[in-house]
Amino acid sequence: MDEFDFIDTIKQKSYNQPTLLKGIGDDGAVFQQTAKDIVTVVDTFVEGVHFTRKTIPPSLIGYRCLAANISDIAAMGAKLAFYLVSIVIPNSWTHEEMVEIFGGMKKLASKYHIDLIGGDTVSGSELTISITVIGYVQNGKSRYRSLAKPKDIVFVTGTLGDAQAGLYILMNPGNYKNKEYFIKRHQQPSPRVEFAQGLTRIDRLVFNDISDGIVSEAREISQASKVDIMLHENKLPVSKYFKQFPIHLQSEWKLYGGEDFELLGTVAREDWPKVQQVAERLKLQVTEIGEVLKPSQRGQVYLKENNQIKLVNKSGYIHFRK
Amino acid sequence: MDEFDFIDTIKQKSYNQPTLLKGIGDDGAVFQQTAKDIVTVVDTFVEGVHFTRKTIPPSLIGYRCLAANISDIAAMGAKLAFYLVSIVIPNSWTHEEMVEIFGGMKKLASKYHIDLIGGDTVSGSELTISITVIGYVQNGKSRYRSLAKPKDIVFVTGTLGDAQAGLYILMNPGNYKNKEYFIKRHQQPSPRVEFAQGLTRIDRLVFNDISDGIVSEAREISQASKVDIMLHENKLPVSKYFKQFPIHLQSEWKLYGGEDFELLGTVAREDWPKVQQVAERLKLQVTEIGEVLKPSQRGQVYLKENNQIKLVNKSGYIHFRK
Numbered sequence: 233m234d235e236f237d238f239i240d241t242i243k244q245k246s247y248n249q250p251t252l253l254k255g256i257g258d259d260g261a262v263f264q265q266t267a268k269d270i271v272t273v274v275d276t277f278v279e280g281v282h283f284t285r286k287t288i289p290p291s292l293i294g295y296r297c298l299a300a301n302i303s304d305i306a307a308m309g310a311k312l313a314f315y316l317v318s319i320v321i322p323n324s325w326t327h328e329e330m331v332e333i334f335g336g337m338k339k340l341a342s343k344y345h346i347d348l349i350g351g352d353t354v355s356g357s358e359l360t361i362s363i364t365v366i367g368y369v370q371n372g373k374s375r376y377r378s379l380a381k382p383k384d385i386v387f388v389t390g391t392l393g394d395a396q397a398g399l400y401i402l403m404n405p406g407n408y409k410n411k412e413y414f415i416k417r418h419q420q421p422s423p424r425v426e427f428a429q430g431l432t433r434i435d436r437l438v439f440n441d442i443s444d445g446i447v448s449e450a451r452e453i454s455q456a457s458k459v460d461i462m463l464h465e466n467k468l469p470v471s472k473y474f475k476q477f478p479i480h481l482q483s484e485w486k487l488y489g490g491e492d493f494e495l496l497g498t499v500a501r502e503d504w505p506k507v508q509q510v511a512e513r514l515k516l517q518v519t520e521i522g523e524v525l526k527p528s529q530r531g532q533v534y535l536k537e538n539n540q541i542k543l544v545n546k547s548g549y550i551h552f553r554k
Numbered sequence: 555m556d557e558f559d560f561i562d563t564i565k566q567k568s569y570n571q572p573t574l575l576k577g578i579g580d581d582g583a584v585f586q587q588t589a590k591d592i593v594t595v596v597d598t599f600v601e602g603v604h605f606t607r608k609t610i611p612p613s614l615i616g617y618r619c620l621a622a623n624i625s626d627i628a629a630m631g632a633k634l635a636f637y638l639v640s641i642v643i644p645n646s647w648t649h650e651e652m653v654e655i656f657g658g659m660k661k662l663a664s665k666y667h668i669d670l671i672g673g674d675t676v677s678g679s680e681l682t683i684s685i686t687v688i689g690y691v692q693n694g695k696s697r698y699r700s701l702a703k704p705k706d707i708v709f710v711t712g713t714l715g716d717a718q719a720g721l722y723i724l725m726n727p728g729n730y731k732n733k734e735y736f737i738k739r740h741q742q743p744s745p746r747v748e749f750a751q752g753l754t755r756i757d758r759l760v761f762n763d764i765s766d767g768i769v770s771e772a773r774e775i776s777q778a779s780k781v782d783i784m785l786h787e788n789k790l791p792v793s794k795y796f797k798q799f800p801i802h803l804q805s806e807w808k809l810y811g812g813e814d815f816e817l818l819g820t821v822a823r824e825d826w827p828k829v830q831q832v833a834e835r836l837k838l839q840v841t842e843i844g845e846v847l848k849p850s851q852r853g854q855v856y857l858k859e860n861n862q863i864k865l866v867n868k869s870g871y872i873h874f875r876k
Contacts, residue, residue, distance in 0.1 A: 253591060254696065257778065259629040259763060260595035260689075262696050266588040269575060272671065273582035274686060276640040278678040307581040318598040318640075318684040349594065352684070356600040362640040362674070362684040364596060367582075374576065374584050441581060456579065
């Protein structure tokens with residue numbers, strides 16, 4: 233496959249973003265943004281590590297990779313603008329499959345009017361996709377992890393553990409209730425862009441997107457904000473047929489599973505009704521799952537489970553609280 | 555190696571760029587730039603394809619990867635601001651080697667006060683480094699490929715083919731004159747940042763950095779600008795001991811070799827003295843190697859060699875002109 237011909241295939245015929253001055257076709261892309269802050273995120277996906285041909289078709293590989301990046305932009309409270317894609321292509325992948333991968337990205341990109349403005353295609357032995365996404369956020373309205381305050385409500389969108397359940401179904405074929413739902417949650421996660429964008433009038437709000445599991449994300453917030461956080465195990469939202477899976481897997485998936493790409497957030501109690509209103513308008517479940525405790529240099533996360541309070545550390549290992 | 559610990563190791567303790575609002579440590583980095591246009595470039599390097607352990611030590615892998623990206627930013631006429639690094643790390647590479655790779659980048663980044671503001675580290679079977687670099691350029695002063703005009707002088711910085719000669723020496727050990735020079739040109743190319751920045755007062759200027767060989771780069775300019783370009787084989791600058799290599803390799807390297815990361819440019823004849831002055835001040839060789847001919851929808855590149863004029867196509871194959 234000729235690199236130049238391939239780039240011609242995937243290049244957009246026209247661009248959506250009025251701030252773009254130069255898209256694909258030079259040493260770099262050029263844009264201007266005089267009014268807003270600019271957010272950049274990057275994520276890399278490797279065949280055999282993040283996905284396999286068995287668990288996801290080519291078009292959804294593209295979709296899913298871009299979705300993970302979009303989720304990061306949403307978690308910063310930013311609007312989407314551009315993306316750049318670097319891809320390492322092994323001989324074992326056909327030109328048609330490559331077009332499908334980029335087609336999957338394009339489908340999701342079109343939904344949010346994001347423009348593909350650059351990238352690189354090289355050969356290699358392992359399909360690897362690295363995406364950089366650029367977004368815009370109102371000055372000073374980035375939803376940093378460091379902004380949580382004592383007495384904030386801790387909340388989460390959607391349900392937890394579904395993506396891992398979907399992967400489990402793909403790896404362990406059989407009869408499951410709501411099979412398609414779980415598989416879709418793994419292959420085609422829905423970044424919570426509209427929800428995050430609907431809350432721009434709230435001054436202070438913290439978001440972290442759930443890529444590594446809720447405990448890990450809560451710890452990132454607690455450490456950046458230097459506060460302790462309490463999560464209530466019995467409040468963690470799960471989907472209708474989640475209970476069909478082995479009990480130890482349920483617990484693992486919802487606490488440490490990750491890749492749900494839901495948003496974990498904290499907000500002042502007086503702003504909580506606004507969060508609920510926006511979620512209701514979008515028909516999106518939003519659940520209060522804990523609270524921010526006192527200021528703390530170490531920034532610990534505690535999990536309340538059956539009237540026991542456990543200290544949770546980053547690898548997911550749980551110590552009983554002394 | 556724990557990803558979080560590793561990120562702590564490579565994270566900058568402080569940042570240079572005053573436009574940066576948030577560096578590493580959230581879902582994304584945030585900056586603002588109200589006065590200038592913003593340029594983004596991305597390049598990916600794969601072990602076994604772009605480099606091997608045999609031909610380059612870890613610290614210079616980092617240096618070289620970033621240098622190639624910096625060269626793209628220079629070719630856009632932009633100043634450097636930020637970089638983001640995605641890296642796929644196989645088990646066969648040690649933590650120390652990873653630190654060396656990032657150390658090599660940091661060394662080069664420090665020279666230009668560029669800040670590392672994000673990235674991703676994942677495991678995989680093949681060392682792959684994908685770098686996104688962000689730069690700033692004065693409004694409307696991007697050095698696009700599409701701006702070449704008939705009668706422009708075509709020029710190039712430095713000498714051609716040296717990087718390929720260096721790689722050849724590494725692959726074919728033996729006695730060579732100026733061995734260290736050629737190897738350095740392969741392992742540690744010098745992006746022409748100061749030169750490009752020194753020419754900001756020239757209104758219209760075209761740059762393409764030489765990553766794929768001068769013929770390929772000239773074709774990108776001729777096609778984007780819709781003009782024909784004539785290159786003079788006997789004017790192509792080579793370094794002092796370049797003639798020690800087999801004659802067919804000399805020709806291949808200087809025309810199609812690439813990876814010299816010199817700048818190919820076009821400029822109006824009346825501005826040529828300014829280009830020469832800046833080069834002289836920087837003690838950088840700059841050579842007139844051809845001229846822009848007439849407007850042309852097909853944008854062809856011709857090579858004058860021993861009083862014969864040949865049409866050159868993108869794969870480097872040469873047809874005789876009819």
